[in-house]
Amino acid sequence: MGIEYVVSACLAGLECNYEGKCKTSERVARLVKTGKAIPICPEQLGGLPTPRKFIEIVGGSGEDVLDGKARVIARDYFEVTPQFIKGAQESLKLAKLVNAKKAILKSRSPSCGCGKIYDGNFNGGLKEGNGVTAALFLREGIEVETEN
Numbered sequence: 001m002g003i004e005y006v007v008s009a010c011l012a013g014l015e016c017n018y019e020g021k022c023k024t025s026e027r028v029a030r031l032v033k034t035g036k037a038i039p040i041c042p043e044q045l046g047g048l049p050t051p052r053k054f055i056e057i058v059g060g061s062g063e064d065v066l067d068g069k070a071r072v073i074a075r076d077y078f079e080v081t082p083q084f085i086k087g088a089q090e091s092l093k094l095a096k097l098v099n100a101k102k103a104i105l106k107s108r109s110p111s112c113g114c115g116k117i118y119d120g121n122f123n124g125g126l127k128e129g130n131g132v133t134a135a136l137f138l139r140e141g142i143e144v145e146t147e148n
């Protein structure tokens with residue numbers, strides 16, 4: 001059995017989140033260690049620095065961002081929508097290259113969140129919806145599982 005999953009790199013122990021930290025999941029780290037998963041960080045793949053400002057989707061969900069109906073904004077109100085779309089596309093490219101049909105992605109993130117994401121008010125609130133990369137994966141038939 002080859003690579004089955006793409007996983008959020010921060011869950012695998014890579015220090016790629018907005019604070020330059022990781023959120024290691026033992027299960028995800030084990031999948032990478034045993035060659036069943038490869039880590040991706042869509043925000044880094046889209047060209048954003050680490051650490052970076054806190055970022056949320058404003059005015060919709062990841063699906064809306066892909067459709068040009070919502071924007072992705074960093075805390076100081078500069079727009080990072082193009083980087084998020086690029087990061088989602090590059091992540092999808094990698095998933096297709098290794099033929100991974102499943103993903104385990106970090107909860108609540110504007111890129112990786114699945115089911116619930118931060119609501120765009122920058123106060124820790126949540127809304128229904130998927131992050132931009134999770135939304136693109138689901139559109140392309142990749143199964144997405146969320147992990148804290």
Ligand code: SF4
Pocket residue numbers: 007008009010011016017018040041042043044106109111112
């Ligand atoms: Fe990168 Fe996704 Fe983790 Fe954010 S949640 S640091 S985009 S892998």
